[in-house]
Amino acid sequence: MKRHARSRIAIVGIDGFSPSTLQHFLGDGVMPALASLAARGVRVPLVSTLPATTPVAWAAMSTGCYPAKNGIEGFLLHRPGRRLDDRISGVYADLMTAEPIWQTACLNGLSSYVVKFPLSYPSAATLRVDGAAGWGGLTCLHEAAASGVSRWPDGENALISAVEQWAGQPPAGLSPVWLGCLSLSSTWGHAPIRFALALSTSEDGPAVSIANDPDWGSLLTTLLRGEWSDPVEIPAADRRGKVRRCALRFKALALETDPVSVQLFNTPVHELSGHSLPDSLWQKHRRAAGPIEEQTDPSLLFSGAIDVATHVDRCQLNTDWLCRISQSVLRDEPWDLFMVHTHIVDWAHHVLHGAIDSRHPRFEPDRADQADALLRHFYAMTDRLVASVIDAAGDDANIIVMGDHGQDLHHTTVRFNHWLAGTGYLAFRDDDPTAIDWTRTLACTLGNSVYLNLAGREPTGIVDPGRAAVLIDELCAGLLGISDPRNGERVVHVAAPREHFAYLGAHGRGMGDIVFCLRSGYQARNDPGPMFEITTPWAEFTSGHDHFWPLDPRLQSLMFAAGPAFAADGRPSRPRPIVDVAPTILAVLGIAPPPDIDGVTIESVLADPPPVPAAPSQPLEV
Incomplete structure (x- = not known):
């Protein structure tokens, strides 16, 4: 394997894992890749921010500055002079008032590659892959239509309507019994995105065909009940009204031919270009990884629109894509700093925590095992991303796996x-x-x-x-x-x-x-x-973190680190504030931190003293 003279570091950010749950799963064989990393390196308890939320905590981690200095104080930000109920989104990098580590790396002549990492959009990196808010269940700026479920029949406001005919002939084995039109609403108020539908009988059961137009020559995919499509590419208007190439997937949730019944799930319609910089480099890796798979929030599950299995499928698609894009970048690019983020564990706790924690007044013992098995599955999925990054980064790479905040019962x-x-x-x-x-x-x-x-x-x-x-x-x-x-x-x-x-x-x-x-x-x-x-x-959400006391151990997170730059004796560390992570990463890269940074290098976890001076502030005592 190729060796690299410079010290490199790859970071996997796992949003919202519970330290106690993760420690249990490490010992239970659920996360073998992370368990192996932990055994050969160090672990550090991390004190999150106040509030302990995704944008606030990751901004503090990536800048080494507390919220009052980095400017990210919540999902929504109040600004003096604006009405109290007129807040602005706090999930974009242009609102940060401190320098993130990927930018510091580039300014010092190193190469940084950032994939779906909170607060990275818009900002400068060697390659930045779409961090335009889709990471948090928030509407992505490059989403043309939202994920959702469409049904026929479904009353007056149905997204699916019947049509009379298609042009051309269907593929062999399909006998159409009903023809329709699906209209997906534009996220930005533009014309709906339309598809033609055909419900047919086949040897394998009911099948739904989806086309750009009511013409068998424009067929995109045909699905049996329960099947997912591959990504299909279509034209759709972006937020400015410009037509761009986009992609989405469909799943046939339910199909019946007598009486006619169609139920389709679609993933977000996401642009294929314009969101990642530089676009030419993104297109190279899109060919290897496929279109972005995102939006794993459980709102459709909570509403009853999709079942648990479909929600798990969405999270698996997202994780598989993160694995592919991470491997493509790590194997093919001259990276010094690599960062990737996953949100599925945080969502899993929000869905399942109250079904597992017997303190909940509506706890059902008969369903606790089901919830625990699902939570294990989400942690195991995340471990696959950890394994992919470790494998692709190489033996001489430094690896950090860390979270931003813990979880507690709501x-x-x-x-x-x-x-x-x-x-x-x-x-x-x-x-x-x-x-x-x-x-x-x-x-x-x-x-x-x-x-x-x-x-x-x-x-x-x-x-x-x-x-x-x-x-x-x-x-x-x-x-x-x-x-x-x-x-x-x-x-x-x-x-x-x-x-x-x-x-x-x-x-x-x-x-x-x-x-x-x-x-x-x-x-x-x-x-x-x-x-x-x-x-x-x-x-609904039955776990939380943003309104709890960040010094509570349940709200803390963990950092695992291993590689040539880190101590290999598994030595424990006392809790450190999350702002200490950034100067520690910069020390591994051989870069001096920005002069106004709040955090200090965690020298106790390093194999050798850092070659650059640490910031003068003192670590938080907890």
């Missing part, structure tokens, strides 16, 4: 705006009881922050700045006194002015005037509804 939703309204701090509009009346509102909650409607800062502000300190004290005391009527337990673990959380970097301009974290089992929501509501396993 058995009860708490709507704190309901409490604020009941205590006179918030008012809803008379003509719309779901909308806030800012002319009568003193404070509102967004996530686990309370924002004062401060005069001179907010466009609708009515709170006199001179009264702000008293109001903050009142609200903190009130939050700490809230208890669950079901059991009398207090639901808020900590509540204080945001300045109190400066040591966690959670005191930036986008955070609320008050930051609070909840006790195990409780999560905050901003939507209308009862103040307290028990969640339902298998049908």
Whole structure:
């Protein structure tokens, strides 16, 4: 195998794994690739960010700076001068105010390759493969139509309608009994994307044929019940209305010929170009890996549109693609830094955690084994990505496998705006009881922050700045006194002015005037509804991380590292803040960190002292 003179490092980011669950699966043989890596290297407990969410934690990891400095303080960001309910997306790199490691590598003459990594879009790397938000279940900027399920018959608003005829002759063995048209709505409000459908009888059972036009000469694929198509390429309008080549897959969920019944699932319609830079290099690897497979969030599962098996299939397609693209890049490119991210374990916990944790009020012992087996399957899928990266990177590569935050049970939703309204701090509009009346509102909650409607800062502000300190004290005391009527337990673990959380970097301009974290089992929501509501396993999120206390070991994550640059004795490390990962990676690459970085190199895990100076700040004591 080819040896490389320079120290190289490949990173696999596994979103949202539970440290205790992962440790159990490592010992149980579920993740042999990661277990082997752990046995020959080091592991470091990592303290996540406040809040402990995907964009916030990965931004801190990749920049070495806390949220107050890197500018990413949540999925949605409040900016002074904008109305409190008018927040902006916090998932794009152009909002970061600190330098990520892939950019630092390039500025120092090294080659960095970044695949579907949070906060990498848009930014500079040797190759950046589409990080345009599809990694988090959020709408990807290069998605022409969303994934979904279409049915016939399905009432007045059906996406499928009947047509009278097709041109040409069907393939041998197909006898059409019904012809139709499928219209997928454009994500960006452009003309629908249309397909022609034909339901036929065949020797193997009902079959659905999908074509660009009602013409057998434009046939894209024919599927039996339960089958997936290969990726099919079609023209579709992008967000600016320009027609581009795109790709998607179909699955025939249900087919019947008498009476006629069709149920089709489609993956997102995703552009084949324009999202990754440079495009020529992306096209080279697309030929090896195939079109992007993304969107593994469980919303369609929760709604009942798809079953568990189809959701697992989607995650498998995504994982297989990540394996192929990682192997193609690692084997064919002169990389120094490689980063790839997977989200399926985080989603799996959100779906299954409440079905496994017996503390959930709706825990069903009879289904716990099923949920545990599925969770094992998702961790095993992720281990396949780890194995692919290790294999393709080569024996002389340094490997890091790490997470961004842990998981804890979410058995009860708490709507704190309901409490604020009941205590006179918030008012809803008379003509719309779901909308806030800012002319009568003193404070509102967004996530686990309370924002004062401060005069001179907010466009609708009515709170006199001179009264702000008293109001903050009142609200903190009130939050700490809230208890669950079901059991009398207090639901808020900590509540204080945001300045109190400066040591966690959670005191930036986008955070609320008050930051609070909840006790195990409780999560905050901003939507209308009862103040307290028990969640339902298998049908909604039953795990959480963003509103919990990041110093809780359940919310911590882990970093596993092995290779020539790392100690090989499996020595343990005390918990370190996630901002320490970036300077450690840069030390392995032989690069000095940016001067304003918050993190420090984790020297104890390195085989040799770093050849570059560490930042002057001190690691977090936990």
